[in-house]
Amino acid sequence: xxxxxxxxxxHATVTRSRREGINGHxxxxxxxTGLSGAGKSTLAHAVEEHLHQKGCRTFVFDGDNVRHGLCxxxxxxxxxxxxxxxxxxxxxxxxxxxxxxxxxxxxxxxRADRQRVREIVGESDFLEIYCRCSLEECERRDVKxxxxxxxxxxxxEFTGVSSPYEEPLAPDLVIxxxxxxxxxxxxxxxxxxxxxxxIARRAGQGAGHAGS
Numbered sequence: 001x002x003x004x005x006x007x008x009x010x011h012a013t014v015t016r017s018r019r020e021g022i023n024g025h026x027x028x029x030x031x032x033t034g035l036s037g038a039g040k041s042t043l044a045h046a047v048e049e050h051l052h053q054k055g056c057r058t059f060v061f062d063g064d065n066v067r068h069g070l071c072x073x074x075x076x077x078x079x080x081x082x083x084x085x086x087x088x089x090x091x092x093x094x095x096x097x098x099x100x101x102x103x104x105x106x107x108x109x110x111r112a113d114r115q116r117v118r119e120i121v122g123e124s125d126f127l128e129i130y131c132r133c134s135l136e137e138c139e140r141r142d143v144k145x146x147x148x149x150x151x152x153x154x155x156x157e158f159t160g161v162s163s164p165y166e167e168p169l170a171p172d173l174v175i176x177x178x179x180x181x182x183x184x185x186x187x188x189x190x191x192x193x194x195x196x197x198x199i200a201r202r203a204g205q206g207a208g209h210a211g212s
Contacts, residue, residue: 014139019099023057026198027096029121030103030189033168034131035160036146037138039177039185040105043131046182047189048103056199059095061088061104076157082113089117101198109165111190127190127196130171133178135160 020026030047032040041062048058071107074080085108095102108114118126138160139147150158157163168174173192175185194201 003023016097016099023099025056025078025200027057027099027102027125028094028101028118028193028196028198029092029117029126029131030193031092031108031114031117031126031133031172032103032105032129033108034177035133035135035138035165036107036158038133039139039175039182040107040131042182043129043175043177043185043189044103044105048101050186050190051193051199054199055112056101057099058101058103061102061106065111078163081119082110082116085110085113085117086120089090089120092117093121093125096121099201101193107159107165109159109163111169114168126128127192128168129173129175130168131175131177132167133176137178 016027022200030044032044034040040083041060044062048060051058074084085106088104088106092102092104098167108117114128118128142148146158147161149155150161159165173188175188177185180188190199192197
């Protein structure tokens, strides 16, 4: 293996701030966390669609998609889940440096792993968004039948059934996906981005939505 002392970070002349200047908005990681079926992916993609229509540079890291490639070698043990999240954190940081609004949709059940990503990305560039939904509602929504398989013992170490989910203690935003509509949730997320000065307030509005 190559000696790590020989690996040196290269500082490019095209900086993050220059990319953000062209994009017309700041870059950030929106980290959507919650139980399987809580609506993380649905919300992340809806927020991306809204921002994209306003001219923002965006990309969604979806849990299933990432496990098809970047993390295809990982299972679902506690150690593998932690490594999965670490890799996503490192990738998300690169996207922030590229001037992109990176949206991630991962259960990411452990607080320590989410805190680790916050430290990798940087406190000011990490927004933790908790998609709160009862276990009962998540099971009711479960079109893949994952919860039923977990309760039958077919799927082991399944979050919410045989493996714990640690709720965020101080998330930047809580979305009650059991009670709020998708439109309301998108409005709240984009409103947060506008309030933090990450996007222009008009980019967060759109047809009377966030920022109004």
